[in-house]
Amino acid sequence: MAVQYASIIIDISHENVDRVFQYRIPDSLLSQVQVGTQVCVPFGSGNRQRTGYVVDITDRADYDESRIKEVAEVIPESVTADSRLIRLAWWMKERYGSTMNQALKTVLPVRRRVRARNREVVRSLVLEEGVSGDVPEENVAEPPVSLNREQAAVAEMFRSDYDRGIHMPVLIHGITGSGKTEVYMAMIDHVLSQGRQAIVLIPEIALTYQTVMRFYKRFGSRICVMHSRLSAGERYDQFERARRGETDIMIGARSALFAPFANLGLIIIDEEHEGAYKSEGTPRYHAREVAEELARIHEAQLILGSATPSLEAYSRARAGIYRLYRLTGRAGGGSLAQTEVVDLREEMKQGNKSIFSLRLQQLIRERLDKGEQTMLFMNRRGYENFVSCRNCGEAVKCPHCDVSMTLHNRNRLVCHYCGHTIPLPKHCPSCGSAYLAGFGTGTQKIEELTRQMFPQARILRMDLDTTSRKGGHETILSAFARGDADILIGTQMIVKGHDFSRVTLVGILAADTSLYAPDYRCGERTFQLPGPAAGRAGRSQRPGIAVIQTYMPEHYCIRTAAKQDYEEFYRQEMGFRRLMAYPPDCHMLEILMTGKDEELLNHMMDQVYQSVNKNFQGAIQLIGPVPAAVYKVNDIYRKILYMKQRNYDILIRIQTYIQDRWDETEACRKLNIQYDFS
Ligand code: ADP
Ligand code: ZN
Ligand code: ZN
Numbered sequence: 001m002a003v004q005y006a007s008i009i010i011d012i013s014h015e016n017v018d019r020v021f022q023y024r025i026p027d028s029l030l031s032q033v034q035v036g037t038q039v040c041v042p043f044g045s046g047n048r049q050r051t052g053y054v055v056d057i058t059d060r061a062d063y064d065e066s067r068i069k070e071v072a073e074v075i076p077e078s079v080t081a082d083s084r085l086i087r088l089a090w091w092m093k094e095r096y097g098s099t100m101n102q103a104l105k106t107v108l109p110v111r112r113r114v115r116a117r118n119r120e121v122v123r124s125l126v127l128e129e130g131v132s133g134d135v136p137e138e139n140v141a142e143p144p145v146s147l148n149r150e151q152a153a154v155a156e157m158f159r160s161d162y163d164r165g166i167h168m169p170v171l172i173h174g175i176t177g178s179g180k181t182e183v184y185m186a187m188i189d190h191v192l193s194q195g196r197q198a199i200v201l202i203p204e205i206a207l208t209y210q211t212v213m214r215f216y217k218r219f220g221s222r223i224c225v226m227h228s229r230l231s232a233g234e235r236y237d238q239f240e241r242a243r244r245g246e247t248d249i250m251i252g253a254r255s256a257l258f259a260p261f262a263n264l265g266l267i268i269i270d271e272e273h274e275g276a277y278k279s280e281g282t283p284r285y286h287a288r289e290v291a292e293e294l295a296r297i298h299e300a301q302l303i304l305g306s307a308t309p310s311l312e313a314y315s316r317a318r319a320g321i322y323r324l325y326r327l328t329g330r331a332g333g334g335s336l337a338q339t340e341v342v343d344l345r346e347e348m349k350q351g352n353k354s355i356f357s358l359r360l361q362q363l364i365r366e367r368l369d370k371g372e373q374t375m376l377f378m379n380r381r382g383y384e385n386f387v388s389c390r391n392c393g394e395a396v397k398c399p400h401c402d403v404s405m406t407l408h409n410r411n412r413l414v415c416h417y418c419g420h421t422i423p424l425p426k427h428c429p430s431c432g433s434a435y436l437a438g439f440g441t442g443t444q445k446i447e448e449l450t451r452q453m454f455p456q457a458r459i460l461r462m463d464l465d466t467t468s469r470k471g472g473h474e475t476i477l478s479a480f481a482r483g484d485a486d487i488l489i490g491t492q493m494i495v496k497g498h499d500f501s502r503v504t505l506v507g508i509l510a511a512d513t514s515l516y517a518p519d520y521r522c523g524e525r526t527f528q529l530p531g532p533a534a535g536r537a538g539r540s541q542r543p544g545i546a547v548i549q550t551y552m553p554e555h556y557c558i559r560t561a562a563k564q565d566y567e568e569f570y571r572q573e574m575g576f577r578r579l580m581a582y583p584p585d586c587h588m589l590e591i592l593m594t595g596k597d598e599e600l601l602n603h604m605m606d607q608v609y610q611s612v613n614k615n616f617q618g619a620i621q622l623i624g625p626v627p628a629a630v631y632k633v634n635d636i637y638r639k640i641l642y643m644k645q646r647n648y649d650i651l652i653r654i655q656t657y658i659q660d661r662w663d664e665t666e667a668c669r670k671l672n673i674q675y676d677f678s
Contacts, residue, residue, distance in 0.1 A: 002059040003024060004015060004057055004058070004483055005024055005025065005058055005068065006022070006023050006024075006054045006071060007021070007022050008039065008052040008053065009052055009053050009056070010022075014185060020064060020187060021043075022062055023039075023041050023059065023070060024068050024069070025057070025071050025471065028069055032074045033057070034054065035057060036054065036062060036297070037053070037078050037079060038052070038083055039051070039053075039073065039078075040052075040071075040074075049380065051075065053082075053083050053086045055090040056090060081260035082108070085107045085108060086299050087297055088107055088290070088293060088294055089104045089106065090620050092106065092283050092290060092293075095283075096237045096282075096677055097670055097675040097677070102282050102283055106279075106283060109258070114650060132183045138221040142217040144189070144218065145182055147182060148179065148329065150179075151179050151331060155183055157325065158170065158186075158187050158301070159187075162190060162191070162265075164300070165634075166304075167299055167619075168253045168321075168322065168323050168493045169292060169295065169303075170304065170324075171272075171305075171306075171317045171322045171323070171324050172232055172303065172304065172325045172326075173306065173307075173324060173326050174306075174307060175336065177330045177332055177336075178327035178328065179327065181270070184270070185218050187266060187301075187303060188266060188268075191266040191301070192219075192248050192249075194264065196263045196265025197247075197262075197438070198249050198267070199249075199250045199267045200250070200251045201267070201269045201270065201291070202252070202253065202274045203271050203274040204228055205492075206270075207251075207253060209474055214435065221247075222247060222249055223247065223248075223250075223251055224247040224249065224250050225251050225252060226238050227252055227253060239260060242259040242260055243261075244617075252367035254287045257291060258652025263298075264298040268303045268304075269288060269291060269304050269305070271305070272288055272309065273306045273308055273309055273528060274522070279332075282674060284674070288304065288310075298453065308420065308566060310524070311570065311574060311577065311583075312584045316584075328557040335543060336548045336564065337544035337545055338543070338546070339545075339561075339562045340359065340547050340548070341547075341548045341551045341553045342357040342550070342553075344549055344551050345551055346552060352405055355441055355446065355510075356453060356509075357547070357549055361453065363507075363545060363547065364457075364576075367505050368457055368486055372503070372504045373483070373486060373487070373504065373505075374486065375487075375489075375507070376450065377490065377494060377507065378441070378443050378489065378490070378491065378509045378510060378513075379492060380440065380443065380510075381406070381416075381463040382408050382416075382443070382444055382465070383409060383410055383438065383442050383444040383445045384406070384438030384441060385406055385407065385439060386404035386406065386440055387407050387424070387506060389428035389430060389433055390433070390436070390437055391431055392431040392433065396428075400418050400420055400439055400633070401415055401417045401420075401633045401634060402630050402632040403630050405420075405422070407442075408444065409444065411423065417630060417633045418431070443463045443490060444465075446489050447459060447461045448490050454487070457487050458487070459485060459486070459488075459489065460480055460484075460487070460489070461476075461490060461495070462477070462490035463464065463491045467493070476488075483502060483596065504545065505544065506547070507546075507547045508546070508547065509549055510549060510550075511530070514526045514529060515557060517557065518575070519629075520582045520583075523556075523557045523573050526557040526558070526670065527557045527560060527561045527566075527569050530562070530610075548561065548562060556568075556569070556572040557569065559570065581644050586644045587645055587651055587677065588642060588644050588651075588677070588678050589643045589651040589655060589675060589676070589677055590641075591608065591640065591641045591642075591671050591674070591676075592628065592660070592675075593605050593608070593625075593638070593640075593641075593671055594639075594672045595636065595637060596636055596637070597670055597671070600667055600670060600671060601639055602669060603667075604671055605624075605625040606625065607660060608641060609624070610663075611658075612654060619650055620650065621643065621644040621645070624639070624640055624645075625641045626641075627640075651677060655677075
């Protein structure tokens with residue numbers, strides 16, 4: 001057998017971690033050393049004994065053979081939660097092209113201790129969200145509901161695979177209200193009964209008191225909650241609880257993935273299609289991909305759930321990489337809302353210039369008469385989207401960013417990228433004319449128009465502006481759930497994760513605003529838009545109606561959304577992705593370069609383009625460099641270069657090639673470079 005070498009990270013609390021050191025594995029230790037094992041090695045010129053983690057094993061020496069030292073010993077039973085996370089960090093570094101340091105910072109929480117008992121953390125969620133109910137005393141475990149036939153079948157298949165050690169990822173495609181959460185809880189039960197632990201990811205926006213309470217009532221103090229509003233100390237404390245085995249279930253947003261459980265058996269990702277599962281930091285990881293790797297490392301089961309699966313997940317299911325289960329009925333009773341599409345061009349022809357179609361007006365009036373509730377959805381906050389001059393046509397732009405400013409409260413302009421705020425100017429900044437007019441209705445204006453049209457209605461508005469206060473979110477939602485208002489107006493945050501039994505009408509006022517977003521996923525987002533909203537209306541026995549207002553009723557995203565026909569949507573959207581070579585048909589590497597010096601930025605971006613073009617000619621499709629969708633943010637310029645290739649490994653090779661050269665340039669101190677794989 002060839003000589004084997006281990007790449008080792010020296011104990012992270014002492015050394016500069018961004019470098020791995022190669023050691024020879026002596027024959028006597030060959031069977032014991034694996035990725036993740038903790039070992040003792042001689043280190044530095046004095047050959048002091050240090051501990052380190054094995055992150056990679058190869059049969060190739062990267063240095064002069066005579067300079068490579070030997071692993072001294074293996075620390076017994078050293079494959080721990082931490083060593084597994086370090087192995088995961090290594091994988092993330094390789095896959096997303098970050099440094100090891102950045103990857104480690106992502107998977108290992110900052111060590112800052114603040115004690116907060118579990119019940120207090122759940123309670124903090126209650127207090128902060130302004131809910132009047134109290135946390136029940138511990139161990140209030142509620143008996144599970146009995147699963148219906150479809151649910152039971154999925155749970156049974158899961159148990160049977162799990163017990164046979166088959167760990168193929170599973171995608172549960174289940175309509176809203178089909179009882180996915182109950183199925184998750186049955187799966188968690190099974191895994192817990194075998195002494196293993198579970199991680200449940202829920203998008204931050206849906207991580208509400210209501211959601212957490214469902215798990216709390218079932219599993220009591222065995223759950224831990226992790227959300228972004230916890231302080232670093234509180235987060236660290238939650239992780240410590242997992243490390244010490246004081247908890248079995250970690251529920252939270254993306255970062256809950258890194259809970260250091262000793263014997264992780266199950267990872268659930270609810271609403272797997274949510275954009276929030278992609279990290280904005282470095283490494284720009286996707287929780288679904290990381291969870292797949294983490295499940296492999298732990299030999300755990302990965303469950304993805306969605307009513308509108310991402311194209312990535314669904315194509316993997318169709319290719320047999322994931323197992324696909326379906327839930328097609330409404331578990332809690334009630335029927336799916338009926339969906340109507342209103343063609344706004346026809347409204348215009350009939351002389352209706354209002355934001356409410358005649359049909360929607362009629363339906364809202366009926367709801368007000370019957371004492372039922374309505375939700376109105378508008379994907380844009382503020383009063384008007386932008387203000388422009390009727391004389392010269394210029395829109396008022398943020399001086400620091402390359403975007404137009406949004407009108408708020410009819411009197412000030414706010415930049416949604418940097419927060420810069422100015423009073424609404426009386427004259428056009430470009431030509432001085434007094435004819436400034438607003439365009440593009442936002443939620444504030446919708447509220448005003450709704451009050452005008454339905455003066456008797458009690459109205460609440462929910463968007464980033466009304467929820468920025470701690471707890472604002474839950475205060476509005478619980479007031480609405482109690483019936484304190486007839487109409488709730490809001491951005492996408494109103495359509496997630498809440499159960500409003502009195503809502504029988506959902507109006508999507510301008511479905512097209514998301515269709516025109518500068519992003520190849522905009523079709524997917526448009527299709528997803530009415531999904532949860534339609535499921536929301538009429539969750540109880542009352543039949544609900546969802547109304548989609550659009551100028552493009554014939555667009556396949558709108559047509560399929562109206563029919564809630566996911567299969568047809570998938571077929572058409574996949575056709576589009578194939579045609580354009582977009583993910584998941586192709587892999588894409590997006591290089592974002594940013595900096596204050598526009599000239600240098602342009603120059604360096606061209607250099608990157610040319611060297612990639614020269615050295616990888618024919619191997620990839622290069623697009624750009626182009627200005628980012630918003631070219632300037634906070635006085636920093638942004639340019640993008642796209643690369644497409646079916647083979648992910650080639651993209652990684654290119655990224656490594658770029659980064660190696662980048663580190664040697666002068667410019668790297670003045671410009672920033674970021675990699676985004678998809
Ligand atoms: P999903 O997560 O798929 O949207 P939920 O798990 O939230 O669905 O279930 C929707 C509603 O149906 C909830 O109120 C839940 O309590 C109820 N429910 C789920 N399963 C059952 C069941 N087997 N029997 C009765 N009610 C159920
Ligand atoms: Zn700005
Ligand atoms: Zn002007």
